[in-house]
Amino acid sequence: NAGVTQTPxxxxxxxxQSMTLQCAQDMNHNSMYWYRQDPGMGLRLIxxxxxxxxxxxxxxxxxxxxxxxxxxxxxxxxESAAPSQTSVYFCASTPRVSSYEQYFGPGTRLTVT
Amino acid sequence: GDSVTQxxxxxxxxxxxxxxxxxxxxxxxxxxxxxxxxxxxxxxxxLLKATKADDKGSNKGFEATYRKETTSFHLEKGSVQxxxxxxxxxxxxxxxxxxxxxxxTSLIVHP
Numbered sequence: 474n475a476g477v478t479q480t481p482x483x484x485x486x487x488x489x490q491s492m493t494l495q496c497a498q499d500m501n502h503n504s505m506y507w508y509r510q511d512p513g514m515g516l517r518l519i520x521x522x523x524x525x526x527x528x529x530x531x532x533x534x535x536x537x538x539x540x541x542x543x544x545x546x547x548x549x550x551x552e553s554a555a556p557s558q559t560s561v562y563f564c565a566s567t568p569r570v571s572s573y574e575q576y577f578g579p580g581t582r583l584t585v586t
Numbered sequence: 587g588d589s590v591t592q593x594x595x596x597x598x599x600x601x602x603x604x605x606x607x608x609x610x611x612x613x614x615x616x617x618x619x620x621x622x623x624x625x626x627x628x629x630x631x632x633l634l635k636a637t638k639a640d641d642k643g644s645n646k647g648f649e650a651t652y653r654k655e656t657t658s659f660h661l662e663k664g665s666v667q668x669x670x671x672x673x674x675x676x677x678x679x680x681x682x683x684x685x686x687x688x689x690x691t692s693l694i695v696h697p
Contacts, residue, residue, distance in 0.1 A: 577629030
């Protein structure tokens with residue numbers, strides 16, 4: 474099993490450009506999450522999807538959109554990238570939103586210049 | 587709201603030294619508590635958990651005890667190895683809700 478996969482691993486954008494971060498899980502999990510990790514800030518939840526067809530805002534949703542394409546895939550879109558969105562982005566999944574253990578992907582390191 | 591406070595890092599130790607990483611929490615109820623570990627270049631993975639007061643979670647030589655009276659969940663290991671170098675995150679989940687993570691503590695172990 475691959476678990477949670479994310480693409481790309483690294484990306485450099487110019488301010489104003491758009492891009493989509495992809496995430497897929499092969500564990501048949503219902504719930505998926507997007508976090509950003511910044512130095513000294515820990516992990517902050519951007520958006521989550523409790524189940525296929527639903528999405529909800531987390532702590533820091535501004536500047537992002539998400540799509541739960543199907544049960545396996547959950548994408549994060551930056552419509553107009555800003556330097557403040559320079560971060561490492563992690564996708565995670567759980568069997569259901571009330572499950573304790575989160576399973577994380579390897580992350581995408583994004584730099585916005 | 588719920589919050590987790592971890593000691594600032596980095597924590598730098600020599601191999602075979604004793605490790606403690608402090609974690610305290612604020613919660614309205616009785617949360618479950620977790621330690622996650624992030625090795626360089628990887629995502630987080632669950633290291634250990636405790637779901638009620640006085641429970642001790644343990645894994646890979648690491649231990650943490652859920653102390654309700656001091657609202658703490660300190661991570662300990664008796665003898666660290668170079669391979670333990672990583673970032674450690676304390677987290678809590680109340681009522682089965684999405685975890686709240688601390689800011690992480692970097693551990694560097696020298697040979």
